[in-house]
Amino acid sequence: MKYAVAIDVGGTNTRVALVNERLEITDRQQFSTNPENPGETLSKISEVIRDYGEKIVGVGMSCPGPLDLIHGQILTPPNLHGDWQHLFVARELSTLTGLPVYLNNDGNLAALAEAVAGEGKDYRYVQFLTVSTGIGSGFVIDRQIYQGAHGWANEVENTVMWEGGPCHGTILPGGIEGISSGTAITTRAKKAGLQVKHAGEVNDLAKSGNEVAEKIMTDAKSHLANFIAGIYNLTDPDIVILGGSVAIKIKGFVEEVEVLVKSKVYEAQRSFIKVRKSILNEDSGLIGAAYLAFSKEK
Structure with a gap:
């Protein structure tokens, strides 16, 4: 062997x-x-x-x-x-x-794993996003990583989705990682005075009716859905797989994002939208x- x-x-x-x-x-x-x-x-x-x-x-x-x-x-x-x-x-x-x-x-590499052994193994065009401490991404075509002309393809964390929006570290203001990552969700909540340790607690507060937490989670899901809808419009993947602690551990997160994505594309595209949770550890x-x-x- x-x-x-x-x-x-x-x-x-x-x-x-x-x-x-x-x-x-x-x-x-x-x-x-x-x-x-x-x-x-x-x-x-x-x-x-x-x-x-x-x-x-x-x-x-x-x-x-x-x-x-x-x-x-x-x-x-x-x-x-x-x-x-x-x-x-x-x-x-x-x-x-x-x-x-x-x-x-x-x-x-996580995208490649999904394409050969995970939720994407039955598809040719597999897009992966990790929603965790940061936002990471990978795109695989026929089990080959798409790297782009200079190797920078899918370095998506700095993609600006919200002019003048929140940021952290070296992320540009309004970059997708500064809005939708677990770090971003938690940081925004703490700055707003909420006593939380991680994004799951922010989501729990949102579900219980806390308006500040609701706004933060709505922003995170809505801008992520906008971003994924843009991916569908640009590369037309068979499937988008979400991994990372936010996607995996927050109940209903992936399903809610999929519904939002379908609302942000042409009606004729909606039957092709598949946003799924990673099954790999x-x-x-x-x-x-x-x-x-x-x-x-x-």
């Missing part, structure tokens, strides 16, 4: 998994990421890979963006500093392991990374 290695480098932790050609995770390891020194983290990754001892066809790797997907380079992620910045990480890890390494972002990025490596095997 052939195997691929899937790697998810985060600002806090790094996960490494051994995945067989049936896309089953047979081993997984996790350790802390050194956010300043990539050499330490990459050395640990290579040690894990060496210990596997299986026939490995390649390595799929997810790192925080922004990324240069054409050249396998990390650019300026907010949670990785020092020598991580502008690091040609795919080349560095390939040198350490002697294996081909394919870099992509978590949104694209937090391993979707690892599954997508492994499939990416398998798909590159010559």
Whole structure:
């Protein structure tokens, strides 16, 4: 049996998994990421890979963006500093392991997993959006990630939907992540004086009749629906799959968004609108990374 290695480098932790050609995770390891020194983290990754001892066809790797997907380079992620910045990480890890390494972002890899093993496995054109701490995205055509001319396709978080609207971090005012992400929902609620810890609590207050919470949740769902309707008008996917904590954990969120999307497109399009909740767990990025490596095997 052939195997691929899937790697998810985060600002806090790094996960490494051994995945067989049936896309089953047979081993997984996790350790802390050194956010300043990539050499330490990459050395640990290579040690894990060496210990596997299986026939490995390649390595799929997810790192925080922004990324240069054409050249396998990390650019300026907010949670990785020092020598991580502008690091040609795919080349560095390939040198350490002697294996081909394919870099992509978590949104694209989760989309790929959905297309091969999730809600999108029966469709050709699969759009994925994660609605969680941030807003991530990926678009897959015939089980191939669509990256665009420069590798920036589906870096959607800064798409301005509301002129002068809310923002956080480096997100532009009114960017979709600044309106519809879990962080945005919670931040707006706290600024308005609500005592909440996460977006689910804001939604609970909205359902109980709190007008401030209702406005925040309405904004989040409505602007996300506007954004998804725009996707349908632009690329006409077979299905849009929503993952992430907001979409998965808030009861009725995905269904409400789908109804809103249908109200924002031509009547003739409505029968084609499918907005579905992800059925994959937090391993979707690892599954997508492994499939990416398998798909590159010559």
